Amino acid sequence: MSKRHVSLKTLAQALNVSMSTVSRALRNHPDIGPEVTQRVQQLAQELQYTPNPLAIGLLKDRTNTIGVIVPDLVTYFFSSIISGIESLANEHGYYIVIRCSYESYEKEKECLENLLKLRVDGIIMCLAQETQDYAHFNHLLEAEIPLVFFDRVCRPEEVATVVVDNQEAARRITQHFFESGYRRIAHIAGPAQLNITRERIAGYQQGLQECGLPFEEDLLVHCDLSIASATAATQQLLALSPPPDAIFGVNDTAAFAAMKEIKRQHLRIPEDVGLVGFTDEFHATVVEPTLTSVMHPTYEMGREAALLFLAQMDAKTPIQPRQQVLTTQLVVRESSSRAV
């Protein structure tokens, strides 16, 4: 077996000192004489010594590793959040190990188990769409393993979370539609069990009420966040008589799907139907008409999540779970701008 790495032992033997001396010298322990320290560090440098994290991990019971579980790896929303987590984690010497739950409850449980088997120091995750039972987190809570939820959350009393002001954002969208002259405002919502769905519906209803508009059940449809399902939801809405004159999509993907379908039916945006999305990805500025959307601070959300993880890691004793709420901003573009 060709040794890939030089170890403390290698250094110790080469320098005719003990391993503990080497260990201390490398960490500038005051006990070790300056001359020895110098020689040790020099050789370590030459031989490209790097401490074996497995050995340290075994000893300290930590891996400097964060498990990250997302329902989807590909969409802008999650990949930019991952980017935020990665950047902050790395600034603090942590590595991230990524797993995808594919929106499945079973897969989510499996990912969690696997990451814990790997001995990650904690978990940052977004719940899968299917997940309605939250017992699989009991173990983490009992073992006091740092856990942070972002966007889709549960058990907020017990777990740190990062979310955005969903209700307020939805309220603002509704108000914006009203001020632009729209009166039959529909909402393509997400799966009913998600907090983001509930909060956005609440904001939607609050907005309607504040504008003196009635809430019509027909104008609220759910989708499973897939493109096909958002398309179907749009068709359902446009088939109403009278159809809505404005649609608020649960995210940009849903809005893009709606846009496609609205155009396919030869309706004009924003004249016949106003459209607003949620996330504000780059493509919102590319489509025609450009898409009004809620700017979701995804990168920041990732960084905040990592920060909440670190707070738990660094705390000697369990700390009160923090609820971080980031604010969004409505970016008005063509898709909702018609002459009043």
Next chain:
Amino acid sequence: MSKRHVSLKTLAQALNVSMSTVSRALRNHPDIGPEVTQRVQQLAQELQYTPNPLAIGLLKDRTNTIGVIVPDLVTYFFSSIISGIESLANEHGYYIVIRCSYESYEKEKECLENLLKLRVDGIIMCLAQETQDYAHFNHLLEAEIPLVFFDRVCRPEEVATVVVDNQEAARRITQHFFESGYRRIAHIAGPAQLNITRERIAGYQQGLQECGLPFEEDLLVHCDLSIASATAATQQLLALSPPPDAIFGVNDTAAFAAMKEIKRQHLRIPEDVGLVGFTDEFHATVVEPTLTSVMHPTYEMGREAALLFLAQMDAKTPIQPRQQVLTTQLVVRESSSRAV
């Protein structure tokens, strides 16, 4: 210190047998009597024993971990490739640790070093745009640490790679433009040092030649793959007199940026300017006009890369680096379809 995990020792003491017996029983070693094996496994199950990968890793000098370095975490291209890597890796019991080089040579070196310090079993990566010196891979090659490049590659004689048929794809695009009646076909290429840039330019030139069109230097402009730079490249092209009547973008992002700029200048697509992208992300079907693009098998590319990694891991002795070439497909949509 509250022990989070039960160890072999815990089990051994509880059952009054030695650790090695427990170790063997858990792995169904034939030496151990069925009755003992049964009892051990039962208790392990009850106490939720999971072997400590740090201990095994220390012993076996492996971590079941793959370091993945990408220039960008957020774009569809890379996130879908990561998705492919993740899926195949997990099927084979590997975890992926992700790092982003942000297209920087220095960062790339740092990511590489960090991941090696973490003792990943190998690396799957895409070169950063800035990277022109490839000496930082010497160490991996010498130490025979599995390494796979995807999309942007170097040292193909020594390192396994996964790429697509860039030249052929670019040739086909050019030919398609010609057949659709376009005669001044421009190309917004990527950074000159990348293999994908060179190959696509070669295909572009080959296509021109086969169609009997001259290659005009002015019609070939480079961008650094950023949106701003693609926009600038488009402006440069449209300012020519006469301007090109077709533009082939190095990727969809560049094509979207070009589309925005073309529209801004009140030119029509595909009538005044034909447009084709590369990657074929979902949004190609959402923009107006829908974007003709080369379907890049990104997810498959990720899986292939992971496969090449596994091949190296499983090989007892160093193996001949494989060059995997995946085929693309031109998906014709509105942006390049005008009446001939």
Next chain:
DNA sequence: ATGAAAGCGCTAACAA
């Protein structure tokens, strides 16, 4: 100021 030894959790060669 330095070294020896124990131990983190596990496997494997060697004994019995």
Next chain:
DNA sequence: TTGTTAGCGCTTTCAT
């Protein structure tokens, strides 16, 4: 069939 021992690479008492 089972136990003992050494060792993977490191830190940390405890000696000296």
